[in-house]
Amino acid sequence: MQEQSLERFSWREHPDAVELGFSHYLNLIERRLQGEDISLVQGLRQFYQTELGVSLRETQARGLMHRDSSVFIDYVNQVTGERFTPNVEYWETLGLDAFLSWTKRFNSAQNIAAIDLEEEQGDITGSRRIGREGPAVRRTTVVRQIYRDNALSRFLKYLYDSHCQVCGFSFPLPRGGIYVECHHIRPLGNPHQGPDIENNMLVLCPNHHAMMDYGVIAVHPENRAVLSIDPSLAQQGQPLQLQKHVLKVEFLEYHYTHHFGR
Ligand SMILES: [Zn+2]
Known part of the structure; x- marks a missing residue:
């Protein structure tokens, strides 16, 4: 019975196989950097077998952690937009501190990812x-x-480290992670048909997200200043507080024409 289910069950079908496997893999690298004489391939196979009930061949384990192109690299890229080097020699050169500081950044991005999945x-x-x-x-x-x-x-x-581009606000959640929302400047779907690309998106706190949706505020298409129908808004006429990616003029113009003050 046990063997049958193992045979049928590939790591690709397990919803958490990559996330959990990678987290254990980071743990193995850390132990290697602390001087433990352990095999990453064996450690990973053992983890999948005992924790997830997934039987992994040695080549599959190597595929997960291959230094140039691997499932782990794609996974990290999806979470952080960064490339990870799953090569223990690379981290041995940089040292344990550099590895731990990378891991810390990854975990913080991972918390953001977990909140997203809950939301959706x-x-x-x-x-x-x-x-x-x-x-x-x-x-x-x-x-x-x-x-x-x-x-x-x-x-x-x-x-944006989960900070609102208009006001810089963010707040932590009790179970970890920081809350912030993403706004599509030209809305997705009918009748607007805005594209799902970063140049059409803003990172906003819930208040400024709602104000943007209701046309209370807008971003000036030319100088990126915050415009508001409420003159008492603190950010009125001020440039966006945080600007780390490019916004396309045509999307800002669309929002300004179709939503602002309407
Ligand atoms: Zn805000």
């Missing part, structure tokens, strides 16, 4: 319900779509 839980469930009636491929596409969107908003939240 409703959407995922909904998509699965549709998927059960339609072809399986549709479900995969919908789930992938959500992952891609998450990756982009996660990247932007990471870029």
